[in-house]
Amino acid sequence: MDQSSQNTYHDKVVIRLIQFSIFWAVAAMLAGVYLSAELVWPWIDFGQFWLSFGRLRPLHTNGIIFGFGVSALMATAFYSVQRTSHTPLFLPKLAWFCCWAWQLLVLLGGLSLLAGYTSAKEYAELEWPFDIVIAVIWVCFGVVFFGTIYNRKIKPIYISNWFYGALIIVIAMLHIVNNLAIPVTLGKSYSLYAGAQDAIVQWWYGHNAVGFLLTGGFLGMLYYFLPKHAERPIWSYRLSIVAFWAFVYSYIWAGPHHLHYSSIPEWVQSLGMVMSVILLAPSWATMINGIMTVSTAWEKLRTDPALKFIVLSLAFYGLATFEGPMMSIRSVNVVSHFTDWTIGHVHSGALGWNAMITYGTFYFMVPRLVGRELFSTQLANIHFWLALAGTMLYIMAMWAAGVSQGLLWLSVDQIGELSFSFKDIMASMTPYYVLRLVAGIIFLLGTVLMGYNLFMTLKGQHAVRVTAPPVNPAYGVS
């Protein structure tokens, strides 16, 4: 091999992962739309076990997190780690293995959920054989990623890689500890922990799957693609350092706010609550850092839909990371817990933050990967407004539904009798559920438009050969 091909970045695997990510986004959002329709017209599962709400909902959440989310994170991590390390991927064949094995896992795992194989632990529903496969692929992902960093030609490890690194390390730790179980058969196991102990381990995992996958991983995306796209250096390097370590330290404590007023020890609930409120600081530090980075590049927002998506995602990130700590306060949580408010909160994060930053990043990456203009900027602009409208409508419908549910459930009259029956409160939710269904359809429509737009951009094109640029000797590895 000559010198230049040794230095060529491996971008084909990135393109493939982007395609899979979009596929899972559409599939899992379609499942979400169907689920929201089932809450309005419960008979549309037609007595089919695999369309039943209890089986389809885990497919929706797993499809979004592991199909759409992780594929997008792998794609962007592989793309940015090469460019920030000035070296091609370490073991590119292993990167391809991660790509394909992960897609097979999501596909078979999804089918197993529909077949009723589930551990019942939220975001960790897949049964033990899949858990082992996940752990293996995850280690391979780590080997490719950290191997590339180890081979880097530039001395400092860039900020985005700290976040992707935290994603890989912490998710591995959480995944292994939370899924420890005694297998019974191939499709059934019993958790190593029981009752209240199981609950605490699960929400230590569950909250930090949100923390290190849906927040930390996507912050890696933010720290690379936002400055790159705005063509501005990150506003404060010092603030990034503080925000990163404060984030890694404090997120992990916040899980018990999912268990307020339960039978876990009260000190754990209180500690979880306090640390959740503290978490606001590192979350907003990153948001401020991001906003200040684009603050001298606002004019780009007029013409560039990709940057618009990324900046809007920052706003939703700020909203969701403010709302979360507020909901973790016990006296707010008493109203919000178990209601649709939680669903609204999750979606202000998942739609407003995760999906939007991914969309912005895809619109940025795909034309560069194939060396061709985006097929249609106008379609991307339409997508932007559909995504914003869908997200806003979704969140507002769920706020209204959740707050009224929470207050009506707790409502007692002057002599202490319950004011409303559960059935009546449930029946009063229909208008909000219809609105949410409409919101979901609008958002899904935007995602399909993006799929078409990027498909047309990619069509017939090959990955551009990009080679590592020369390194400034001041920063080079000696």
Added chain:
Amino acid sequence: MSGLSIHRKIEENTGLLIFGILFVSAIGGLVQLLPVLNQESLETATENSRLYNAVELTGRDIYIREGCHVCHTQQVRPLIAEVERYGPYSRADEFVYDRPFLWGSKRTGPDLHRLGGKFSDDWHRIHLIDPRAVVPNSIMPAYPWLDERPASAAGNITAKLRALSILGHPYTEDDINNAEADLEGVTEMQALIVYLQMLGTGYSEESGV
């Protein structure tokens, strides 16, 4: 040495970065999990704890398979409105045989922790086959297939009891040997209803907990 130059060591060394992330992220988990996993009162059976028999356990696993926990919580909070609506609030010792826990995170339908004994078996059967026949505005899915499947189809009950024995559930050899016979002639529907009818009944007001 300034903070930035200390950090330079970490950000220029792959191994240090990996170790740093692992160390810093592990602290919170260790502080919260270790005491809780060693707290005996959270794992010791009391008079409020009920070991699931073969049929109840099968019913519980069907509950999990169908994702009932996706819409129903099993956690009555110690609030006036909840205690009035559902019954005594949930205690930790009631869950020591729950693998996994099924407290849930979303209450689309009502809490079920104190469901046992509130409705007749017949009501449950009709409700599970056609929820809207007994609750007109219900948005619950129907589960007609449960009536057509034998409870033995819901997994190897002997292997299940053996696995739980390893984890310390006090099943006797007789319990395990008779498990398959216990399920004979029982449908999945019946097993699920047996489970629903025992939910929350282990708790006794006199226990003083």
